[in-house]
Amino acid sequence: MKPSVAIICSDSITSLGINALLRDHFNADTTIITPAQQQMLASYAMSADFDFIMIDEAVLIQNLSYFLPYRNKLILLTNSALEHETDFHHLLRTASLDSIISSVSKIFKSASKATPKDNHLSTREIEVLKLVAEGKLNKEIAKELNISINTVLTHRKNITAKLGIKSVSGLSFYALMNGFVKP
Amino acid sequence: MLPIISSNTKLSQIIIDDPTILSVLSRFGILLGVGDMTIEHICQQKKMNVVFFTTILNTFRDPDFFPEKILYSFEAHLIVDYLKKTNQTYLQFQLPNIERHLHLLISKSDAQNSNLLIIMKFFSEVKAQLMKRIDDDKNRWFPEILALENSEGNKVESTVMAFDESNDSIEDKINDLISMFVVHLTGDYDINLGQAVLLALDSLKKDIAQNNRIRKRILMPLYQALASRQ
Numbered sequence: 001m002k003p004s005v006a007i008i009c010s011d012s013i014t015s016l017g018i019n020a021l022l023r024d025h026f027n028a029d030t031t032i033i034t035p036a037q038q039q040m041l042a043s044y045a046m047s048a049d050f051d052f053i054m055i056d057e058a059v060l061i062q063n064l065s066y067f068l069p070y071r072n073k074l075i076l077l078t079n080s081a082l083e084h085e086t087d088f089h090h091l092l093r094t095a096s097l098d099s100i101i102s103s104v105s106k107i108f109k110s111a112s113k114a115t116p117k118d119n120h121l122s123t124r125e126i127e128v129l130k131l132v133a134e135g136k137l138n139k140e141i142a143k144e145l146n147i148s149i150n151t152v153l154t155h156r157k158n159i160t161a162k163l164g165i166k167s168v169s170g171l172s173f174y175a176l177m178n179g180f181v182k183p
Numbered sequence: 184m185l186p187i188i189s190s191n192t193k194l195s196q197i198i199i200d201d202p203t204i205l206s207v208l209s210r211f212g213i214l215l216g217v218g219d220m221t222i223e224h225i226c227q228q229k230k231m232n233v234v235f236f237t238t239i240l241n242t243f244r245d246p247d248f249f250p251e252k253i254l255y256s257f258e259a260h261l262i263v264d265y266l267k268k269t270n271q272t273y274l275q276f277q278l279p280n281i282e283r284h285l286h287l288l289i290s291k292s293d294a295q296n297s298n299l300l301i302i303m304k305f306f307s308e309v310k311a312q313l314m315k316r317i318d319d320d321k322n323r324w325f326p327e328i329l330a331l332e333n334s335e336g337n338k339v340e341s342t343v344m345a346f347d348e349s350n351d352s353i354e355d356k357i358n359d360l361i362s363m364f365v366v367h368l369t370g371d372y373d374i375n376l377g378q379a380v381l382l383a384l385d386s387l388k389k390d391i392a393q394n395n396r397i398r399k400r401i402l403m404p405l406y407q408a409l410a411s412r413q
Contacts, residue, residue: 072369110370164366167352170359173305177298
């Protein structure tokens with residue numbers, strides 16, 4: 001299956017180069033989100049529907065809190081080798097073409113083993129999950145989201161049904177695995 | 184559905200039907216190479232209570248088989264002794280086995296797969312909780328039950344007032360760990376080792392579930408009855 005990739009870089013030349021590489025070598029379904037569009041968070045919201053988000057450091061740093069929940073999908077373009085180990089997929093701009101193609105190929109292969117999308121949580125369920133992971137009680141979650149306790153319980157029931165995870169610890173570790181909360 | 188195990192059932196057939204029952208058999212000193220011995224023969228050889236042994240095997244094999252009346256008829260020390268051996272199996276075999284496979288899985292998988300490290304942390308939390316419970320059994324609950332059983336009218340201070348509901352969450356957490364492997368595992372990993380961890384977790388889950396049924400439905404009521412007798 002063709003991987004779908006959003007390309008969100010701070011300069012057009014990089015975006016165009018990545019776009020050509022992904023189309024020529026991987027037959028990828030690519031979409032460039034231009035710097036002008038980056039002004040609108042709604043454009044970023046599109047990125048949630050892509051298999052991958054190719055992004056550079058400048059864009060990531062400016063919008064860290066927005067992109068963090070999608071970190072399993074991120075492919076970060078870096079100017080130098082990362083000093084610390086990270087769980088982001090990353091590509092070194094200065095690497096050889098062969099090396100970049102080999103890295104992208106590996107990243108796309110890993111995606112074929114990724115979680116199917118049918119258990120995706122709604123935006124509200126993610127908000128509830130984040131608060132559960134922070135150790136908040138149902139009463140506190142209801143107050144914070146301005147909803148009733150019954151609604152919180154319904155969200156929690158749906159989260160458990162979708163994920164197959166029931167305990168607070170299990171939900172917290174799931175939230176961590178998927179970047180909904182920081183380590 | 185598997186037939187109920189009785190005194191004339193062959194041990195070999197029980198193991199062939201469900202090899203995970205070996206963890207229970209090993210608590211009674213029964214290892215592989217059982218020949219054509221029946222339950223009755225092995226109980227005579229090892230001087231074991233046949234009814235107690237078959238009841239334990241049946242409760243392990245079938246969650247719906249839970250003859251409270253029969254289990255209530257056993258002396259508390261028999262059940263405590265079985266649960267002590269069960270705890271020892273967790274400490275000596277099952278937990279180290281899962282841990283060893285998880286370490287191997289992490290070392291042989293893609294270094295960028297941080298999900299495995301998070302799963303390892305979750306397992307460590309479950310392990311710590313189970314070890315705390317085992318420690319409490321060893322140092323507080325089991326000695327108290329045995330003291331109550333042997334009190335002969337002497338006052339024994341009882342400290343456990345109700346079943347600790349957090350025990351259930353060990354079972355929930357193991358189920359969640361299994362879900363994380365089955366549903367949510369992503370990235371590159373060693374397939375054989377991933378399956379080995381999953382099977383080891385499944386075996387522990389089944390064991391913990393039986394253990395919890397015995398603790399909650401038999402040992403706790405027995406304990407409360409012994410405490411109220413004083």
